[in-house]
Amino acid sequence: MNDVTPIRTKVENALLSRFPQIKASLPGDASIRDLRDDAFTTFQQSGLPHRRIEAWHYTDLRSLLRDAPELAVVPPSHVIQRAAEHGSALDQVQATRLVMVNGFYNANISSFGLPAGVTVKDMHSALGQSEPLVSSHLGAATTTPDPLIALNTAFMNGGVIVSVAPHTKLELPLELRFITETLDAIAMTPRVLVIVGEGAEVTLLESHQGPDGVSYQTNAVVEIFGASHSHIEHLRLSAGGNYAVDLSTLAVNLQQEAVFHSLHCITTPGLARHQVFASLQGEGIAFDVDGVALLSGTQHVDTTLAIDHAAPGCTSRELFKTVLDAQSTGVFQGRIMVKQIAQQTDGKMMSQAVLLSDDARMNNKPELEIFADDVVCGHGATCGALDDDLLFYLMARGLPRLEAEALMLAAFVGEAFEKIRHDGMRDVFTEIAATWLKSRSTMTKQA
Amino acid sequence: MLEIRNLHVSIEDKKILNGLTLTVHDGEVAAIMGPNGSGKSTLSYVIAGKPDYEVLDGEILLDGQNVLELEAHERAAAGLFLAFQYPLEIPGVATMSFLKAAMNSQRKIRGEDEMATADFMKAVRGAADSLGIPQDMLRRGLNVGFSGGEKKRMEILQMALLAPNFCILDETDSGLDIDALKVVSEGVNALRDPKRAFLVITHYQRLLNYIVPDTVHVMAHGQVVKSGGKELALELEATGYADYKTLAA
Numbered sequence: 288m289n290d291v292t293p294i295r296t297k298v299e300n301a302l303l304s305r306f307p308q309i310k311a312s313l314p315g316d317a318s319i320r321d322l323r324d325d326a327f328t329t330f331q332q333s334g335l336p337h338r339r340i341e342a343w344h345y346t347d348l349r350s351l352l353r354d355a356p357e358l359a360v361v362p363p364s365h366v367i368q369r370a371a372e373h374g375s376a377l378d379q380v381q382a383t384r385l386v387m388v389n390g391f392y393n394a395n396i397s398s399f400g401l402p403a404g405v406t407v408k409d410m411h412s413a414l415g416q417s418e419p420l421v422s423s424h425l426g427a428a429t430t431t432p433d434p435l436i437a438l439n440t441a442f443m444n445g446g447v448i449v450s451v452a453p454h455t456k457l458e459l460p461l462e463l464r465f466i467t468e469t470l471d472a473i474a475m476t477p478r479v480l481v482i483v484g485e486g487a488e489v490t491l492l493e494s495h496q497g498p499d500g501v502s503y504q505t506n507a508v509v510e511i512f513g514a515s516h517s518h519i520e521h522l523r524l525s526a527g528g529n530y531a532v533d534l535s536t537l538a539v540n541l542q543q544e545a546v547f548h549s550l551h552c553i554t555t556p557g558l559a560r561h562q563v564f565a566s567l568q569g570e571g572i573a574f575d576v577d578g579v580a581l582l583s584g585t586q587h588v589d590t591t592l593a594i595d596h597a598a599p600g601c602t603s604r605e606l607f608k609t610v611l612d613a614q615s616t617g618v619f620q621g622r623i624m625v626k627q628i629a630q631q632t633d634g635k636m637m638s639q640a641v642l643l644s645d646d647a648r649m650n651n652k653p654e655l656e657i658f659a660d661d662v663v664c665g666h667g668a669t670c671g672a673l674d675d676d677l678l679f680y681l682m683a684r685g686l687p688r689l690e691a692e693a694l695m696l697a698a699f700v701g702e703a704f705e706k707i708r709h710d711g712m713r714d715v716f717t718e719i720a721a722t723w724l725k726s727r728s729t730m731t732k733q734a
Numbered sequence: 735m736l737e738i739r740n741l742h743v744s745i746e747d748k749k750i751l752n753g754l755t756l757t758v759h760d761g762e763v764a765a766i767m768g769p770n771g772s773g774k775s776t777l778s779y780v781i782a783g784k785p786d787y788e789v790l791d792g793e794i795l796l797d798g799q800n801v802l803e804l805e806a807h808e809r810a811a812a813g814l815f816l817a818f819q820y821p822l823e824i825p826g827v828a829t830m831s832f833l834k835a836a837m838n839s840q841r842k843i844r845g846e847d848e849m850a851t852a853d854f855m856k857a858v859r860g861a862a863d864s865l866g867i868p869q870d871m872l873r874r875g876l877n878v879g880f881s882g883g884e885k886k887r888m889e890i891l892q893m894a895l896l897a898p899n900f901c902i903l904d905e906t907d908s909g910l911d912i913d914a915l916k917v918v919s920e921g922v923n924a925l926r927d928p929k930r931a932f933l934v935i936t937h938y939q940r941l942l943n944y945i946v947p948d949t950v951h952v953m954a955h956g957q958v959v960k961s962g963g964k965e966l967a968l969e970l971e972a973t974g975y976a977d978y979k980t981l982a983a
Contacts, residue, residue, distance in 0.1 A: 675785075675786075676822060677822050677824055679784050679785070679806060680818065680821070680822045680824070681824070681832075681836075682783070682805070682806035682807045682810070683782050683783070683784075683806050683807075683809075683810055683815075683816050683818075684807075684810055684832075684836040684892065684896070685807050685810035685811050685836045685837075685839045685840035685843065685896070686807055686835060686836060686839045687805075687807045687839065687843075688805070688807070690835070690839060691807075694824075694827055694831075694832070694835060695824065695827070697826075697827075698824065698825060698826025698827045698875075699826065701826050702826055
């Protein structure tokens with residue numbers, strides 16, 4: 288049908304010529320090689336997603352991606368050592384940490400010893416060793432065709448597999464800490480599988496950090512499988528470098544009566560897209576996904592959700608808060624799909640944005656696709672400036688304008704943080720927001 | 735002492751205040767009365783520093799300092815306080831955190847040390863008790879879900895804690911039943927002090943039975959058109975504003 292040959296961009300050409308050159312060096316047995324080839328063929332046909340594709344209308348990756356840096360390699364020990372020296376906002380929370388350096392899992396700088404019921408495997412070696420969890424789970428969390436997942440699958444060469452045995456109740460959170468330690472631009476394609484057994488309870492933290500001034504790129508795919516009656520809280524912090532490209536897919540597959548909450552908070556990377564594809568496969572699932580984005584400079588940050596209600600009696604709640612300063616751009620796309628079988632679905636989605644500058648821009652696109660007749664579904668989107676009357680009220684009590692704004696913005700994003708179940712992490716995110724608000728006042732004063 | 739001299743103010747090219755002149759001395763309670771649209775609320779906002787208004791001429795001096803050169807928060811730190819006619823609801827901002835932020839910000843602007851938490855808590859509890867404000871209200875979002883009376887009491891609580899030297903009460907009686915009016919008035923009366931002055935803006939004489947003024951000023955068409963003692967309020971209650979609506983026209 289499509290006999291128009293699109294003109295390839297520099298990045299597309301680089302990716303297209305790279306795969307045949309390096310595919311022999313990527314880990315994987317015959318079945319993985321097939322998987323990679325299929326994924327690459329998909330990418331070959333579609334190229335990078337662009338604005339004529341509806342899901343990418345506001346984030347035209349074809350024009351936003353300027354370079355295709357070399358694929359990261361397993362880092363040598365001095366790089367690991369430097370990476371281990373970095374602190375993180377999450378350090379104040381006691382956790383079992385699994386550390387990835389430039390996408391590759393490193394047991395030496397990860398927590399010593401794992402809690403009972405938890406097994407961890409290095410994805411890099413698992414891919415090459417016909418690991419049963421790979422063949423049973425990799426790519427199985429979502430059926431949504433997606434160019435980022437395809438690119439990750441073609442090039443995947445890092446990450447980790449975490450499995451939590453049924454009925455394990457983890458006392459401490461498990462943290463997946465991604466540290467980028469590089470002076471040159473590199474591309475990373477880690478793949479993570481988290482398999483949570485029946486009735487198990489897990490708090491999963493995911494943090495991303497890296498150097499400023501380096502245009503490194505991450506295209507991570509995290510697949511989470513929650514068996515029936517599992518309780519999972521997934522808290523993600525994207526705080527990479529100011530030139531970083533942070534592309535991220537969270538694919539969630541849940542079974543009966545599972546309880547799932549995810550919040551992702553994004554502060555620093557220059558260009559980011561966080562996609563959440565959720566498949567609610569069993570009855571009575573409670574699914575919540577929230578997000579907070581604090582944007583300044585020329586940041587472009589996109590959150591795209593697709594929640595698939597494929598079973599009756601599930602609830603889903605989505606609350607997204609975006610604060611946009613300077614010339615930043617925000618995108619929220621949320622789609623709740625309710626299949627015909629999914630009667631008694633209860634879904635509510637809300638995206639709220641505050642624009643602090645005339646040059647900031649927000650694109651909100653909530654959608655509902657409902658094929659069942661007995662459902663309660665709603666969505667809303669707001670976009671506006673802070674209320675001048677409220678600001679005056681606070682100023683009339685002695686607060687300077689920026690402090691008054693900070694108080695209101697902290698309350699604005701606080702509504703999403705309130706939903707975090709892990710007390711320590713709620714404090715961590717609240718502090719991250721407070722620090723961002725404070726830096727904003729210093730920057731404005733200097734300007 | 736607050737001195738307003740020949741104040742001309744407009745909003746969106748509409749002239750509201752036309753050469754208003756008024757002096758309120760330390761320790762004095764001055765009442766401003768006047769018909770709807772005479773510019774009473776505009777006067778309170780202009781003194782407090784609301785940015786929407788354009789001051790065309792004149793000056794406002796607080797203890798000799800021209801407050802028109804200050805931003806709203808600096809005026810507050812200099813000792814001005816406006817009790818709002820309609821206090822705003824700020825969801826997610828706990829009343830207690832707001833009070834602490836406001837008090838410490840004013841102290842910082844004045845070059846004073848922050849208040850110790852224990853002293854702050856003690857001060858808030860004391861003031862809340864005397865106004866009949868339950869502790870759980872202080873933990874809730876500022877004014878969120880409060881009744882009209884509770885919001886006005888919260889304004890007086892803020893006034894008591896911030897200890898300003900010039901207080902403006904903008905139609906504090908609006909939306910209050912008799913009992914709430916008494917509580918609020920008692921709160922205000924307890925703050926009367928030889929060093930503190932009040933400007934009480936109201937439509938009705940009723941409030942002035944509880945907060946008894948030293949002087950009464952009648953506003954019409956953006957000016958003070960008549961001044962007198964507290965008996966002037968009673969006179970207005972009997973005659974209405976009809977005479978004043980034409981006086982300045």
